[in-house]
Amino acid sequence: MTQLDDLIQSGSRIECHGPWPRVVVDRPAWEAAGAALAAGELTLLGLWGETETVHMAVGETGRLAVLSLPCPDRRYPSIGRAHPPALRLERAARDLYGLVPEGSPDTRPWLIHADPYPFLEAEGPGLHQIAVGPVHAGIIEPGHFRFAANGETIVRLEARLGYTHKGVEALMAGATVEAAAQIAGRVSGDSTVAYAWAFVQAVETALGLKSPPRAIQLRALMAELERLANHLNDIGFVCNDAAFGLLHAHFAALREGVLRAADTAFGHRLMRDLIVPGGVSKDLAAPGKEAIAAAVAAIRRQWPLLVEIYDDTASLQDRTVGTGIVKTGLARQDGAGGYVGRAAGRNFDARAAFPYAPYDKLRFDVPVREEGDVDARVRIRIAEAEQSLSLIDQLLAGLPDGPLYAPLPAANGPAEGMALVEAFRGDVLAWVRLNADGTVARCHLRDASWFQWPLVEAAIEGNIVADFPLCNKSFNCAYSGVDL
Amino acid sequence: MRRLLLDGLLHRPLTEPPPVPDDAALAELTQALARAARRRLGRSLSLRLVDAGSCNACELELNALGNPYYDLDRFGIRFVASPRHADMLLVTGPVTRNMAEALRRTYDAMPAPKWVVAVGGCAIDGGCFARSPAVLGGVHQALPVDLTIPGCPPSPTALLRGLLALLEQADAGKMEKT
Ligand code: SF4
Numbered sequence: 001m002t003q004l005d006d007l008i009q010s011g012s013r014i015e016c017h018g019p020w021p022r023v024v025v026d027r028p029a030w031e032a033a034g035a036a037l038a039a040g041e042l043t044l045l046g047l048w049g050e051t052e053t054v055h056m057a058v059g060e061t062g063r064l065a066v067l068s069l070p071c072p073d074r075r076y077p078s079i080g081r082a083h084p085p086a087l088r089l090e091r092a093a094r095d096l097y098g099l100v101p102e103g104s105p106d107t108r109p110w111l112i113h114a115d116p117y118p119f120l121e122a123e124g125p126g127l128h129q130i131a132v133g134p135v136h137a138g139i140i141e142p143g144h145f146r147f148a149a150n151g152e153t154i155v156r157l158e159a160r161l162g163y164t165h166k167g168v169e170a171l172m173a174g175a176t177v178e179a180a181a182q183i184a185g186r187v188s189g190d191s192t193v194a195y196a197w198a199f200v201q202a203v204e205t206a207l208g209l210k211s212p213p214r215a216i217q218l219r220a221l222m223a224e225l226e227r228l229a230n231h232l233n234d235i236g237f238v239c240n241d242a243a244f245g246l247l248h249a250h251f252a253a254l255r256e257g258v259l260r261a262a263d264t265a266f267g268h269r270l271m272r273d274l275i276v277p278g279g280v281s282k283d284l285a286a287p288g289k290e291a292i293a294a295a296v297a298a299i300r301r302q303w304p305l306l307v308e309i310y311d312d313t314a315s316l317q318d319r320t321v322g323t324g325i326v327k328t329g330l331a332r333q334d335g336a337g338g339y340v341g342r343a344a345g346r347n348f349d350a351r352a353a354f355p356y357a358p359y360d361k362l363r364f365d366v367p368v369r370e371e372g373d374v375d376a377r378v379r380i381r382i383a384e385a386e387q388s389l390s391l392i393d394q395l396l397a398g399l400p401d402g403p404l405y406a407p408l409p410a411a412n413g414p415a416e417g418m419a420l421v422e423a424f425r426g427d428v429l430a431w432v433r434l435n436a437d438g439t440v441a442r443c444h445l446r447d448a449s450w451f452q453w454p455l456v457e458a459a460i461e462g463n464i465v466a467d468f469p470l471c472n473k474s475f476n477c478a479y480s481g482v483d484l
Numbered sequence: 485m486r487r488l489l490l491d492g493l494l495h496r497p498l499t500e501p502p503p504v505p506d507d508a509a510l511a512e513l514t515q516a517l518a519r520a521a522r523r524r525l526g527r528s529l530s531l532r533l534v535d536a537g538s539c540n541a542c543e544l545e546l547n548a549l550g551n552p553y554y555d556l557d558r559f560g561i562r563f564v565a566s567p568r569h570a571d572m573l574l575v576t577g578p579v580t581r582n583m584a585e586a587l588r589r590t591y592d593a594m595p596a597p598k599w600v601v602a603v604g605g606c607a608i609d610g611g612c613f614a615r616s617p618a619v620l621g622g623v624h625q626a627l628p629v630d631l632t633i634p635g636c637p638p639s640p641t642a643l644l645r646g647l648l649a650l651l652e653q654a655d656a657g658k659m660e661k662t
Contacts, residue, residue, distance in 0.1 A: 113582045135589075140535070164577065170618075171612075186541075189544060306488075309488065480540050
């Protein structure tokens with residue numbers, strides 16, 4: 001019996017929840033789960049609230065469960081008290097649903113801004129503060145970074161986010177699943193495919209619907225194009241932040257090729273609003289197939305040379321190697337996904353760890369490295385882009401015929417579903433409860449960056465201020481995705 | 485690397501011919517300029533972007549303007565790091581309550597004459613977030629808007645059309661003046 005089994009058996013199972021179990025637990029079980037998280041026996045996959053309940057998704061290798069603790073008095077034992085990765089999720093749940101985590105060491109609001117915001121203190125001779133943001137010099141999302149530095153060396157960094165808080169969860173409540181899918185696709189625009197997919201997969205699981213094989217295959221094709229475009233973008237931008245514009249220009253051109261192919265294939269450069277509950281809204285025709293194949297071929301032609309330049313340019317390596325190191329232990333404890341976790345020895349990719357169709361039938365590797373520095377995060381992206389190229393080949397070659405869409409059945413009583421989909425940045429967790437009329441009662445979308453942002457803060461300690469943009473770019477954490 | 489640099493010298497660049505200015509954007513712009521009745525704008529246009537709560541896809545397409553296909557710099561248009569150097573403020577997103585003050589302060593820091601462009605559906609009217617109490621529901625709720633560029637997100641071509649329309653108007657103004 002594993003820790004997870006004990007927890008599942010200690011609670012009462014919610015039958016309408018799938019594909020993983022959800023159990024209502026009591027306080028002692030909730031606290032035991034917190035202790036197991038702190039001890040590293042379980043990994044935190046999410047924590048979210050609703051009016052009188054707090055939920056937490058926890059996992060072991062290949063398995064996960066949702067634990068729900070009723071809290072009619074709107075108080076629950078803090079998980080973050082012993083397991084810091086939960087802290088910001090608890091602060092968000094407090095802001096959105098008024099649920100108070102008892103014993104939490106951090107009672108500051110997170111998504112709801114009320115100035116002045118007390119930053120954590122760093123004291124010592126010669127320390128000074130540098131405040132950056134929310135408006136930045138470049139074309140990037142808003143966030144505030146507070147550095148405590150000693151000369152050039154960063155002693156502490158604290159990020160303050162929430163600037164793009166749009167009230168996503170409140171907007172989704174009561175919306176039709178079609179409208180909610182559009183909102184899900186706008187939680188983090190660079191991951192519009194992954195978010196829409198996670199959301200509709202949760203809805204389809206709740207309703208017991210399997211969308212047609214062709215639709216599933218096209219979803220994966222879009223997801224891999226999205227991953228490829230974003231990785232190309234990120235590799236280029238990291239090089240740019242290391243003052244190596246040549247590679248930036250080349251990777252940006254390759255990325256543009258992917259977006260144009262997506263436009264030809266699906267009518268939208270970022271493939272937005274194409275994944276709908278029940279299937280996909282657009283088919284792939286011959287010109288689209290050709291455009292994608294041409295973009296893939298163009299990347300393959302240039303790839304060896306570009307990777308070689310990345311490898312051989314000493315001035316670039318000088319900036320990326322050994323900069324912003326995430327320690328493996330921290331990545332594990334934190335449950336960090338995406339290239340951030342995989343560059344620091346944590347082998348987790350939702351496509352492999354919790355395989356969903358069509359990835360259960362596709363061949364791909366999950367690259368993992370141990371170094372945890374900027375260079376490792378770039379190299380993981382390079383390796384993953386190569387995997388995406390191969391996946392795109394497989395998806396195009398094996399595209400089944402058939403319908404694109406299956407009509408949604410009626411809810412017939414309570415229905416809850418969940419999904420874990422690998423976006424380019426890491427796993428997106430979607431949890432949804434449907435009303436009897438088929439509308440959304442409650443939806444929570446958890447971005448991978450909830451567990452990546454704290455690592456930015458940890459990794460930058462002891463680095464110089466001038467390396468922060470480079471380091472931050474190598475994480476490329478979501479802002480809108482976590483601000484909800 | 486030598487091979488790559490040599491390739492760059494020997495082959496045609498990726499850059500495309502500039503698109504024709506968009507008529508609707510042009511009409512709107514003419515009004516905005518008339519209303520402002522300002523001095524002409526110099527040929528070198530400096531832009532400043534503020535993400536006022538976008539989903540980040542609008543930023544992706546604004547960034548794409550710098551890639552070798554569009555190469556914004558060749559129009560004399562560039563993104564500047566400080567609002568104090570900017571002629572025009574591009575705003576994306578539905579203007580969240582948490583960004584409203586930073587947006588206003590950025591605008592206030594710009595020297596006059598200055599123009600505000602609402603980029604994308606969210607910036608125009610709040611888009612699919614308009615109903616949320618966490619957002620103001622469009623840039624016009626916070627600042628005077630001179631030009632809107634629709635789209636979710638607007639493609640780089642649509643962005644270029646809007647910006648070029650503005651430049652051509654400024655140029656026309658310049659010719660009248662001299
Ligand atoms: S207009 Fe569309 S792309 Fe732009 S911020 Fe809004 S949702 Fe994102």
